[in-house]
Amino acid sequence: MKTFLLFSHIAFRNVRRNARRSLFTILAIAFGLFCLIIFQALKVGLHREMVISTVQLDAGTLQIHAAGYEVNLAALKQVPDPGKVISALRMLGETRFSRRVKTSGLILSGGKSASLLLSGVDPDAEPGVTFISGKVVKGWYVSRNSGILLGEELAKSFGVQPGDEVTLMSQDMAGLPVTGRFPVTGIYRTELAAFDRSHAFMSIGLLQEFLHADGVVTEIALRSDSRDETALADSLGRSLPGKDYQIRTWKEIAPDVIQLIGLNDATMQLLILIVFAIIAMGITNTMTMVVFERFRELGIISAIGTTPSGILTMVVMESFCLGAAASLLGSAAAVAACAYLGRYGIDLTTFTSANQYFANSHVLKAHLLAKDLIAANAVTLITAVIGGIYPAWKASRLKPVDAIAHI
Amino acid sequence: MALIEMIGVRKTYRTDGLELHAFSTDRLEIDRGEFVCIAGPSGSGKTTILNLIGAIDFPTAGSVTVAGRKTRGLSPADAAKMRRDHIGFIFQSYNLIPVLTAYENVEYVLLLKGLPAPERRRKVSEALASVGLKDMMQKLPKEMSGGQQQRVAVARAIVASPPIVLADEPTANLDSVTGRDLVGLLHRLNLEQGTTFVFSSHDPVIIEHADRVITLQDGRVANDRRC
Numbered sequence: 096m097k098t099f100l101l102f103s104h105i106a107f108r109n110v111r112r113n114a115r116r117s118l119f120t121i122l123a124i125a126f127g128l129f130c131l132i133i134f135q136a137l138k139v140g141l142h143r144e145m146v147i148s149t150v151q152l153d154a155g156t157l158q159i160h161a162a163g164y165e166v167n168l169a170a171l172k173q174v175p176d177p178g179k180v181i182s183a184l185r186m187l188g189e190t191r192f193s194r195r196v197k198t199s200g201l202i203l204s205g206g207k208s209a210s211l212l213l214s215g216v217d218p219d220a221e222p223g224v225t226f227i228s229g230k231v232v233k234g235w236y237v238s239r240n241s242g243i244l245l246g247e248e249l250a251k252s253f254g255v256q257p258g259d260e261v262t263l264m265s266q267d268m269a270g271l272p273v274t275g276r277f278p279v280t281g282i283y284r285t286e287l288a289a290f291d292r293s294h295a296f297m298s299i300g301l302l303q304e305f306l307h308a309d310g311v312v313t314e315i316a317l318r319s320d321s322r323d324e325t326a327l328a329d330s331l332g333r334s335l336p337g338k339d340y341q342i343r344t345w346k347e348i349a350p351d352v353i354q355l356i357g358l359n360d361a362t363m364q365l366l367i368l369i370v371f372a373i374i375a376m377g378i379t380n381t382m383t384m385v386v387f388e389r390f391r392e393l394g395i396i397s398a399i400g401t402t403p404s405g406i407l408t409m410v411v412m413e414s415f416c417l418g419a420a421a422s423l424l425g426s427a428a429a430v431a432a433c434a435y436l437g438r439y440g441i442d443l444t445t446f447t448s449a450n451q452y453f454a455n456s457h458v459l460k461a462h463l464l465a466k467d468l469i470a471a472n473a474v475t476l477i478t479a480v481i482g483g484i485y486p487a488w489k490a491s492r493l494k495p496v497d498a499i500a501h502i
Numbered sequence: 503m504a505l506i507e508m509i510g511v512r513k514t515y516r517t518d519g520l521e522l523h524a525f526s527t528d529r530l531e532i533d534r535g536e537f538v539c540i541a542g543p544s545g546s547g548k549t550t551i552l553n554l555i556g557a558i559d560f561p562t563a564g565s566v567t568v569a570g571r572k573t574r575g576l577s578p579a580d581a582a583k584m585r586r587d588h589i590g591f592i593f594q595s596y597n598l599i600p601v602l603t604a605y606e607n608v609e610y611v612l613l614l615k616g617l618p619a620p621e622r623r624r625k626v627s628e629a630l631a632s633v634g635l636k637d638m639m640q641k642l643p644k645e646m647s648g649g650q651q652q653r654v655a656v657a658r659a660i661v662a663s664p665p666i667v668l669a670d671e672p673t674a675n676l677d678s679v680t681g682r683d684l685v686g687l688l689h690r691l692n693l694e695q696g697t698t699f700v701f702s703s704h705d706p707v708i709i710e711h712a713d714r715v716i717t718l719q720d721g722r723v724a725n726d727r728r729c
């Protein structure tokens with residue numbers, strides 16, 4: 096222990112001895128670490144944005160449908176006994192859920208028509224699940240028995256304003272065509288124009304009436320930000336036994352998001368591997384130079400009784416000190432940069448305006464997780480030690496007789 | 503048994519297929535408390551013999567026994583421990599660890615031996631006092647003159663009270679007055695503490711100080727006289 100402290104002490108002083116070279120090495124490692132921490136934090140921020148965009152635009156954390164439900168099938172498939180599902184959700188301690196009726200339809204106005212997805216939502220419960228209510232730019236969000244909420248893009252191309260009327264066509268419960276005129280009561284705008292063009296909302300009561308589907312619910316969406324969705328789906332499945340229901344998590348609803356996150360993670364891991372390989376080579380290079388320069392000094396240290404393992408420790412500790420200094424510097428800079436990027440973010444509108452993963456916002460904000468920061472630093476220190484091992488091993492095998500003869 | 507025994511020793515270096523006999527002797531002994539100078543012209547084998555005694559180098563044939571232990575066949579780690587426990591070294595120049603102060607350089611060997619702090623403090627102070635450098639303790643090697651650095655090296659060599667101190671041309675890089683002072687210091691330590699000193703030199707003024715002069719010629723002992 097005493098000798099370990101002694102060797103560490105010498106190692107530390109040796110780092111300061113060739114201050115400029117040490118500084119360059121430290122800066123290079125710190126820069127690599129800095130970039131990795133920021134990339135990682137931006138990646139986490141990106142993934143959060145993608146998840147928010149998926150969960151809070153429409154999907155929710157979980158959706159409950161009648162067994163055999165298929166997306167985009169016009170025929171209404173009723174959730175059997177929605178009350179039972181709701182009490183099961185309440186039993187699980189969940190409060191943010193919303194009953195919906197979804198169907199496809201046609202909107203007509205002034206000689207133009209477009210197909211769209213009509214959602215009948217519970218005006219009180221839906222804002223707890225999705226963020227559409229917060230994206231209303233004109234008029235108001237759906238309220239009981241009033242009119243229809245259109246996306247800005249659609250309203251613009253139809254030239255309609257709140258107060259104007261549009262015609263809707265769809266199929267009722269029995270599969271018969273229905274037509275109705277509805278006043279436009281609100282206009283919303285998400286960051287995703289494609290969504291806005293094809294999604295319209297009204298109160299669930301109004302849509303049920305239009306579709307002659309009194310009391311019918313086709314979808315129950317649940318939002319739970321803190322619980323693991325798969326575990327939640329499992330417990331819900333246990334409290335709703337039998338073959339009546341189909342429970343799907345957002346990961347099943349939007350597998351593309353999960354795949355993209357997985358792809359990003361894999362790319363990041365490759366990047367991390369490359370950066371740390373470069374760091375390790377840099378350290379090995381510096382320490383090899385150090386050992387070469389101190390050939391005679393190491394010979395004297397060995398001659399006066401330092402064991403090979405002692406010399407190994409001394410050189411590895413020097414390498415570790417370089418890593419530790421870089422770790423402190425790189426982390427401090429990265430934490431500061433992440434704080435800034437977490438607050439102000441990077442505006443990616445030009446790259447993401449038509450991207451489904453950015454329905455909520457185009458500003459990418461960094462999100463630094465403590466575990467990522469700790470892991471990045473741990474890997475830096477381990478890399479520093481690994482990078483020092485080869486030169487240290489060479490140093491430990493120096494023969495003092497050769498070293499002393501070398502003046 | 504003598505403190506240092508060389509029996510049937512031969513040291514050959516092989517470079518590019520050429521064999522070079524650097525040093526050989528049938529029998530050479532040095533006793534406890536001797537103050538020995540290895541003399542001889544350049545290339546005569548002075549450094550070689552000191553390295554063999556110091557377990558820095560090992561004989562090609564024969565045996566070197568130091569303080570009752572054969573040096574041949576020791577692993578690098580065991581040789582290091584043997585040097586740490588039995589031998590003090592003073593080299594011609596650049597003896598000290600540049601990043602450590604005079605005090606820390608001397609303390610280094612005691613830390614290697616794991617001595618407790620109060621004992622270290624006492625011994626280091628004593629050693630530095632005995633070489634007359636008590637107020638240089640906090641200086642780094644580069645802040646000291648060549649003679650002062652050599653005296654710190656002497657303090658480091660004697661601080662752990664090893665039975666043997668080896669010094670390969672300790673005065674070669676010093677001016678004659680400083681060189682003579684240094685040998686005077688070694689002699690005083692030899693008389694006061696009974697430490698065995700074996701040093702090399704080709705300076706007649708320095709050689710004069712020794713109690714025993716072993717003169718080498720072409721890797722063999724040409725003359726061994728006690729004064």
Ligand SMILES: Nc1ncnc2c1ncn2[C@@H]1O[C@H](COP(=O)(O)OP(=O)(O)OP(=O)(O)O)[C@@H](O)[C@H]1O
Pocket residue numbers: 515516517522523524542543544545546547548549550551
């Ligand atoms: N590592 C080595 N490889 C090859 N030959 C060597 C080696 N070390 C020493 N020698 C040779 O061994 C002989 C003795 O060398 P040594 O260094 O012991 O002489 P020395 O008396 O110390 O000389 P100097 O006064 O110049 O220091 C010389 O001929 C030298 O060239």
Ligand SMILES: [Mg+2]
Pocket residue numbers: 548549550670
């Ligand atoms: Mg020599």
